[in-house]
Amino acid sequence: MIFNQRSHQRNSRIILIVCIVIGISISGYFVRQLIHRSILQPLETRAEIQAEFLEDVGMNAKNFSEVELNIEPFKRPDSAESVVLKDGEVIWDDFAERTRLQTVRQQLKDFPKDKVSSKVYLNGYVVYTPIEANDGTYQLVKYYKKSLFQDQLDDFYLWMAVIIFLILLLIYLVYRYMINFVTKPIEAINLAVEHIEDDQYQFEYIRGNLPVIDNLGTNISTLKQELKTKRGDLNASEQRLSLLMGHLNLGVVLISNSGKIELINSEAMQLLNIDIHTTQRSFQAVIKSYVLVDMINEALKTHQPLSNHIELYIPTSKFIDVNIIPFGKSPDEIESILVLLYDITQVRRLETVRTEFVANASHELRTPVTAIKGFAETLLDGALKQPELAEKFITIIANESNRLETIISDILELSRVEKKSEPMVVKPFEVVETVNNLIQFFYKQADKKHISISVDAERPVMMKADQHRIEQIFTNLIDNAINYSDVDSEVKINIEQVNNSVHFSVSDKGIGIPKADQERIFERFYRVDKGRSRNSGGTGLGLSIVRNLIMNMNGTIHVESEVGIGTTFHIKLPLE
Structure with missing residues (x-):
């Protein structure tokens, strides 16, 4: 004031x-x-x-x-x-x-x-x-x-009294004049300054007859308008900063040189498993990772930036990329340090998946290539002179070549599905009719094991989607159901419209999937029974392709299975 x-x-x-x-x-x-x-x-x-x-x-x-x-x-x-x-x-x-x-x-x-x-x-x-x-x-x-x-x-005394009265009257009139024309404008300006301190900007100065006071009032009005504009800009900046900090997928913690937390965003609180008010509290009392606490202490002591990958166990294992940046007026006099936390758990997992994919793909490709190479060398060593043996080896080479082609085709298809490189051709079609037409291609394969395939639907279901992708999903699921079913069993397909979505299920009475493996069957090249999977001709990529196709169509898939009883895949897709 x-x-x-x-x-x-x-x-x-x-x-x-x-x-x-x-x-x-x-x-x-x-x-x-x-x-x-x-x-x-x-x-x-x-x-x-x-x-x-x-x-x-x-x-x-x-x-x-x-x-x-x-x-x-x-x-x-x-x-x-x-x-x-x-x-x-x-x-x-x-x-x-x-x-x-x-x-x-x-x-x-x-x-x-x-x-x-x-x-x-x-x-x-x-x-x-x-x-x-x-x-x-x-x-x-x-x-x-x-x-x-x-x-x-x-x-003389009477005149003195009259003169004193007149002088006092004149003084009073001058005083009232000062109150009206000097004091009141100053009080108005004073009130305006108090309002400005309380972020109230309604003051508007009315000019009088005193240039000095008028200039002061005008300057206060101008200052008020400038402060109002700057306050608005500051509030907008604070809102943008708050919005940015709240939606940033990067943990941000600002710590003073005395070790007090001055700022922390929601991502950092989530990464560090903090659910209490932390501002102006010591970071050592809040952060539960000793490794991170030691890094912050070292930065406060050495005034040097630090970076490292650490693993947190709060409450589950996480890999965090930590960058600590001291800043201040000079390198020797820091005011605060900025701690940036980035969750690289998914990156680490993707690196692991990539490594496993390369290893699995190499292994899957090496198997048919080794077979082709081995039988080709046998033929070159003289087996060609024995027609029956040569025909057998050539048949194996042809089968392994087809298998190799299937693996490469599935790898390329999975890559296209994950990258969404091919646009979907969306058009209306009748789902029940499409599935009935599709299962005709599996009758020959099913007859070899005496497996029956049935479609259960109360009424036709119209769907607006990519028909080829729907056929691709059912092709993989029906193929798996036949391959992993025992002789003289059945495969059931159920189709039902529920509100604005369609529910599918593909059930078999095969060998089933253990509980421990049910969460990983959608991973690339993952096999529950590796020997039986290869003998069935599978590549280990079918369910991964199915899951990615369903995700691209904003749907969901989950599995229910018991060992020795059978497996059911449940799918939910929007009608449009």
Whole structure:
């Protein structure tokens, strides 16, 4: 706040009191001047006349008694008391009280010696007049009682009261003018500053007649508008920062040089498993990872940036890329350190999956290639001369080549599905009819194991999607169901429309999938029974392709299975 209200009011009262005192002093000065001109000045003139007369008659100490008898003023005791002195000695006097005479004599040192002068003294007026005579300088001193001039003094005091009243009235009017034209604008400006401090910007200054105050009010109005604009910009920046920090997939922690947490975003709280208010708390009391705490302590101590990959176990295992950046006015004087946390668990998992994929793909490709190479070398070594053996080997080579082609085709198909490199051809079609047409291609394969395939649907279901992708999903699921089913079993397909989605299920009565393997069957090249999978001709990529196709169509898939009883895959897809 620029102005203090109470202090300002106190200062205004002090100014008013000072003005009143000055006004009264000025009034007293004018009254004293009036008394001097109206009373003392005539008395001084009269004393001068008497002094000149005494000089003209040739006054001296010897004839003074004769001279004074002829002076009319000295014969009026009710008018004044007089004394004539020479060299401090009384030559003549008519004072009724000797004490007063002695007091008057003592005060002569305060009068100038060479001119007529007067003073207010002893409840009266004293007039001093020098007289030049033949035998030296005499002093004529006259004392007049105030009571002799009481009527005049009463008039003077009345005038003094009137003048004081008029001066006080003028002071009051000036004070009110200052209140209205100076104090009120200042109070309005003061109130505006208080509102600005409270983020209220409704103040609008109305110009008056005082340029200095008007300039101040105008500047405050301009400042208000600028602060309002900057406050809006600051709020917008804070909102953007809050929005960015809240949606950033990067953990951010700002720690002061005293070890207090100044800022932490939701991602960092999630990564560090923090669910309490942490601001202004010590990072050592909040962060549960000793490795991360040691890194922060080292950065605070060395003032050097640090980076590392660490593993957290809060509450589960996570791999975190940690970057710590100290900053401040100088490298030797840091104010805070910025801790950036990035969850690389998925990256690590993808690296593992990629490594496993390369190893599995190499293994899967090496098997048919090894077979082709081995039987080709056998044929070259002389087996071609034995027609039956040669035909058998060539048949194996052809089968392994087909298998190799299937593996490569599935790998390329999985790559296209994961990358969504091929756009979907969306068009309406009837699902039940499509599935019934599709299972005809599996009758020959199913008949070899005496497996029946049935489709259960209460009514036709119209769906708007990529028909080829739907056929691809059922092809893989039906092929798996036949391959992993025992002889003389059945495969059931159920199709049902539920609100705006269609539910599919493909069930078999095969060997089943153990609980421990059910979460991994959709991984690439994952096999529950590796020997049986290869013998069945599978590549280990079918279910991975199915899952990615369903995800691309905004659907879901899950499996229910019991070992020795069978397996059911449940699929849910939107109608459009």
